[in-house]
Amino acid sequence: MWRAVASNALTVLLVVLFLVGGVILWGQRQFSAEGPLTQAICVRVERGSSMSRVSRDLEERGAISSGVVFRLGAEYTEKSEKLKAGSFRVPEGATMEEIIDIVTRGGASSCGTEVVYRIGVTTSAILVRELDPTTNRYEEKAAFDPATEEAPEAFTTVRAQADTRYRISMVEGVTSWQVVDTLKRVDVLEGEVKTVPAEGVLTPDSYEVSVGDSRVSVLERMQEAQGEILAAAWQNRMDGLPLKTPEEALILASIIEKETGVPEERRQVASVFINRLEKGMRLQTDPTVIYGITKGEGILGRGLRQSELRRATPWNTYVIEGLPPTPIANPGRASIEAALNPDSTDYVFFVADGSGGHAFAATLEEHNANVAKWRRIEAERVNQ
Incomplete structure (x- = not known):
């Protein structure tokens, strides 16, 4: 009889172990399987929150299939006590394992x-x-x-x-x-x-x-x-430029920045100023005159007067030769790279073309024609 009892007990134990093993295996699969989210969501973890509270929120919002498995997985991976306060983006299909990593890894909030x-x-x-x-x-x-x-x-x-x-x-x-x-x-x-x-x-x-x-x-x-x-742009600069130092490149880049309305024109604008420097022509650019007046402290808020175009300041490129002594603004990467790798053109003039960009010219005759066209555009706008 005792042998039969022992045999039955062993059978029950094996069944229990089999069931427990099956549950564990199922839980592991659930923990690492693709989650039920069909659209990404933002999860907000309040300061002092718990993994239990977070799991309930995730389960209610359909981000996880089982809050119990989520909490057990957090315990197993030793992350239950590592919650970080913040708002975090949980992508569609995120696994429980991935979500736990998102809310415990720290760093800046990625959502909210x-x-x-x-x-x-x-x-x-x-x-x-x-x-x-x-x-x-x-x-x-x-x-x-x-x-x-x-x-x-x-x-x-x-x-x-x-x-x-x-x-x-x-x-x-x-x-x-x-x-x-x-x-x-x-x-x-x-x-x-x-x-x-x-x-x-x-x-x-x-x-x-x-x-x-x-x-x-x-x-x-x-x-x-x-x-x-x-430093990187100077290292990769075009050969033969009339710029002696990185500081001179920065000065030119700031002028390009202030003169460029259409980003695609940066290297063309750069070519105009490079060509002028090579020919010994004055740069004759209004933004440098404005900087000589304001010193960068606010905006001018009006058009330039003829007397200001003639007035000598260290930045007035209608009066001085070459580059002004300092940049006139903080240029971005694209303008710095344009200054050091300009387009190869014969242009030495440009004027607004009415579209936000410029009309470029290699000769004074072409430039005068472009200026006349721009003045007609301005006159038509005034009369509208």
């Missing part, structure tokens, strides 16, 4: 809302943008000029949230004074800027920042990036 402090040539603005997880693109929710407008509720709300991301966006052609002036009003940054960086040494780009970062550290990042871009 961001505030962008935009430094523009004529105006600066604060934008509130929210990521659409299905397209992985940001959609603008609010925008305002902090110098003239009250902050909207959309801004004050996200400003109070711990997982909001912050970004400084600097466009091509702004001056160093404009950058510093805007950074002073970026409320997530700290510290004073005692000296405005030299003109031209800051890279126009987008820079993610954190609450409490110093303004000086942001400027240092901008300056380091510009130095790397300029």
Whole structure:
């Protein structure tokens, strides 16, 4: 009898072990199998949250098939206590294993809302943008000029949230004074800027920042990036250019930046100035005259007067020979590369063509014809 009992017990044990093994195998497959999400979502992990709370949220939103398997998988991979606060994008079909990695790896939030402090040539603005997880693109929710407008509720709300991301966006052609002036009003940054960086040494780009970062550290990042871009472009420059140093290339790049309305024309515009330098012609470009008046501190806000075109300043290229002594703005990578690798043309003139771009000419006769055409376009616009 005892032998029969022992045999039955062994059978039951084997069945239990088989079932347990099957459950474990099923759980492992569920943990690493493609998830049920058909569209990406944003998952927000509050500070002090738990894996249990996150798993319930994911299960309710259809991101995982089993909260139990998700929690057991987190325990097994020793990540249950490694949750990071923030908003994270979970892509369609993400496995439980991938989702756990997303919410525990740390780093900046990859989803949710961001505030962008935009430094523009004529105006600066604060934008509130929210990521659409299905397209992985940001959609603008609010925008305002902090110098003239009250902050909207959309801004004050996200400003109070711990997982909001912050970004400084600097466009091509702004001056160093404009950058510093805007950074002073970026409320997530700290510290004073005692000296405005030299003109031209800051890279126009987008820079993610954190609450409490110093303004000086942001400027240092901008300056380091510009130095790397300029060094690489100088190393790969075209032979025989009338530019003796990287600094001269930066000066020319800043002029190209201010004169180019259509990005595709950068290398053509560069060729005009290179040809003029090689022929000993004056550059005769209005943006340098404007810089001689404003010194980069704000915009002129009106047209140039004939007296200003004739007035001698170190930057007035209608009066001086060659390049001005400093850049007149902070050029982007494309303008730096255009200055050092211009198109090969015979052009020494250009004028607006009415489309936002320019009409180029190799002779004064061609140029005068282009100017006459542009004046007709201007006259027609005035009379409309």
